[in-house]
Amino acid sequence: MCGIVGYIGKPPVVQTLLDCLGRLEYRGYDSAGIAVVNGRGIQVRKRVGKIKELVASIQQHPFEGTSGIAHSRWATHGLPTEANAHPHTDCRGSLAIVHNGIIENYAALKARLQANGHRFRSKTDTEVIAHLVEDYAKRLPVAQAFRRALKELRGSYAVCLIAKQDPQRIYGARAGSPLIVGVGDGEAFLASDVPAVLAKTRRVIYLNEGEVVELSSDGARLTTLSGAVIHRKPSTVSWDIASARKEGYDHFMLKEIFEQPSAVEQTLVNRLDAARGRIAFDRRTRAFLEKLKPNEQFVLIACGTAYHAGLVGEYMLEELARVPVDVDLASEFRYRGPMLTRDTTVIAITQSGETADTLAGVRLAKEQGAKVLSICNVMGASIPRESDAVMYTHAGPEIAVASTKAYTSQLSALYLLTLYLAKARGALSAVRWRSLVRQLSHIPSLVERSLRAEPLIKEIAKSYAGARDFYYLGRRYNYPSALEGALKLKEICPSIHAEGYAAGEMKHGPISLIRRGWPVVFLATDSPVYEKVVSNIEEVRARKGDCIVIASEGDQRIRRYATHLIPVPKTEELFSPIVAAAPLQLLAYHIAKLNRCDIDQPPNLAKSVTVE
Numbered sequence: 001m002c003g004i005v006g007y008i009g010k011p012p013v014v015q016t017l018l019d020c021l022g023r024l025e026y027r028g029y030d031s032a033g034i035a036v037v038n039g040r041g042i043q044v045r046k047r048v049g050k051i052k053e054l055v056a057s058i059q060q061h062p063f064e065g066t067s068g069i070a071h072s073r074w075a076t077h078g079l080p081t082e083a084n085a086h087p088h089t090d091c092r093g094s095l096a097i098v099h100n101g102i103i104e105n106y107a108a109l110k111a112r113l114q115a116n117g118h119r120f121r122s123k124t125d126t127e128v129i130a131h132l133v134e135d136y137a138k139r140l141p142v143a144q145a146f147r148r149a150l151k152e153l154r155g156s157y158a159v160c161l162i163a164k165q166d167p168q169r170i171y172g173a174r175a176g177s178p179l180i181v182g183v184g185d186g187e188a189f190l191a192s193d194v195p196a197v198l199a200k201t202r203r204v205i206y207l208n209e210g211e212v213v214e215l216s217s218d219g220a221r222l223t224t225l226s227g228a229v230i231h232r233k234p235s236t237v238s239w240d241i242a243s244a245r246k247e248g249y250d251h252f253m254l255k256e257i258f259e260q261p262s263a264v265e266q267t268l269v270n271r272l273d274a275a276r277g278r279i280a281f282d283r284r285t286r287a288f289l290e291k292l293k294p295n296e297q298f299v300l301i302a303c304g305t306a307y308h309a310g311l312v313g314e315y316m317l318e319e320l321a322r323v324p325v326d327v328d329l330a331s332e333f334r335y336r337g338p339m340l341t342r343d344t345t346v347i348a349i350t351q352s353g354e355t356a357d358t359l360a361g362v363r364l365a366k367e368q369g370a371k372v373l374s375i376c377n378v379m380g381a382s383i384p385r386e387s388d389a390v391m392y393t394h395a396g397p398e399i400a401v402a403s404t405k406a407y408t409s410q411l412s413a414l415y416l417l418t419l420y421l422a423k424a425r426g427a428l429s430a431v432r433w434r435s436l437v438r439q440l441s442h443i444p445s446l447v448e449r450s451l452r453a454e455p456l457i458k459e460i461a462k463s464y465a466g467a468r469d470f471y472y473l474g475r476r477y478n479y480p481s482a483l484e485g486a487l488k489l490k491e492i493c494p495s496i497h498a499e500g501y502a503a504g505e506m507k508h509g510p511i512s513l514i515r516r517g518w519p520v521v522f523l524a525t526d527s528p529v530y531e532k533v534v535s536n537i538e539e540v541r542a543r544k545g546d547c548i549v550i551a552s553e554g555d556q557r558i559r560r561y562a563t564h565l566i567p568v569p570k571t572e573e574l575f576s577p578i579v580a581a582a583p584l585q586l587l588a589y590h591i592a593k594l595n596r597c598d599i600d601q602p603p604n605l606a607k608s609v610t611v612e
């Protein structure tokens with residue numbers, strides 16, 4: 001959702017900005033723009049559509065600068081037009097701004113600025129920042145004017161500024177939206193996310209809420225909004241540029257699906273010692289877990305795919321660790337007036353660590369005295385930083401909008417947590433516990449095995465590429481799998497309507513739509529509810545629907561019910577969602593590919609939803 005880049009350093013500045021912006025394409029956007037400072041002042045170029053349109057325009061009419069900012073915009077206030085695209089300038093074109101987030105008090109600020117003679121050219125909330133800084137810069141140096149303007153903003157922002165009178169600096173600040181500083185050799189970067197700068201540097205400073213940064217080619221100077229200097233050294237990112245490239249795959253989504261065995265392994269390694277029967281966490285997380293009360297109440301909050309991981313977590317935590325669990329969509333949690341106490345642990349699950357609703361849920365939980373543990377993939381993101389403890393999933397950068405490896409690594413983190421709590425609470429016998437720990441250690445290779453179904457899934461996809469409606473059905477642990485399978489398909493193939501249901505709900509409504517050839521994907525792996533799922537399959541067959549059945553390897557009986565059968569490794573029921581994930585993702589991927597969909601960047605979707 002909106003990508004920001006800033007650069008100061010070596011020529012060619014424009015090319016560096018475009019390269020970095022291109023690495024944020026995955027975030028989703030509908031227009032792009034760039035502004036640089038050069039001997040002629042500030043030069044701006046914007047285009048509606050893809051970054052390649054902007055690149056083509058610059059190739060036709062090139063310009064260069066000593067420093068600059070660039071932006072990919074996902075429209076919130078105002079249509080995706082050139083006028084509304086960023087960067088935005090002040091009245092005289094003496095400074096330029098790019099912004100991610102929403103300025104909630106923009107209407108009041110705009111009215112005041114207009115009354116003072118400022119002329120606005122766009123419908124965006126962002127433009128007020130440019131005019132506000134312009135106002136203060138009449139009597140203050142740029143750095144101070146920037147900070148004064150920021151103090152007036154309500155809402156969320158990551159913002160970068162260049163100014164004609166200060167060409168050797170770029171400025172950045174954040175509140176509620178992510179912004180990182182990349183520190184290179186004689187060059188420095190600002191970006192909304194690490195992959196933007198990975199090809200240039202792995203030394204990164206994560207800005208905290210309310211921090212302002214002043215970049216020169218010598219490095220970064222951090223201050224508070226009041227101007228107090230902050231000292232923070234860069235940390236080194238463990239990801240490398242290869243992890244942010246497609247590496248021969250047609251799409252990032254496919255690459256990330258196939259990375260799941262190693263992503264899951266990364267979540268488990270150093271935490272799971274199956275040989276000695278031990279689960280260990282870092283000191284902070286261990287201390288956090290050790291302090292939990294016997295009557296601790298758990299609330300899992302998340303959005304989208306992460307919410308589906310949370311739903312699987314509810315089953316396993318209640319069944320195996322015997323702890324009471326609620327799961328909430330973060331966007332509902334924050335508005336339902338939850339009753340939290342000091343004995344509540346809120347577990348925030350998030351790939352990006354920046355999802356606005358989940359972050360708001362975390363803040364609400366803390367206000368009410370609850371504790372927060374987050375499960376997150378992105379190091380240094382806002383949610384882990386505001387949590388009392390964090391389990392990083394270490395899945396590596398997930399670039400495709402559709403979440404795949406983040407999901408299975410979130411499940412892996414939840415398995416670890418469940419088994420840890422089950423042991424701490426004596427909820428399982430020692431024999432059963434050790435057996436589950438041993439099985440968990442085999443999960444990466446089982447996920448690998450489930451990927452071998454790809455050629456079969458590719459064939460099945462051919463039969464359904466033309467279908468326009470799909471159901472996904474499962475029970476218990478695989479009810480969330482059904483939701484996730486349907487989400488994957490509708491997300492990356494917008495011409496298809498796909499719904500996931502608890503299979504038991506079929507008779508309460510959805511079955512009325514089934515007709516000849518209607519594809520229904522069933523999760524029918526080995527479980528105590530297997531027979532019930534088979535009955536649901538029969539019901540669909542009786543209405544001449546097609547049944548694409550994901551079942552445990554070796555299940556001969558299911559063959560006679562399935563129009564198409566996708567075998568996955570046989571596991572304990574609790575591990576079945578993780579082995580079923582890849583076939584569901586691959587089915588969505590191949591159907592979308594046959595429909596020529598924009599798989600990595602589906603229309604209207606953003607990778608990280610940083611606005612409400």
Ligand code: M6R
Nearest residue numbers: 304305306350351352355402403
């Ligand atoms: O970064 P998060 O895990 O907090 O993101 C939550 C959802 O926005 C995300 O899972 C979304 O639903 C995915 N695009 C699904 O594939």
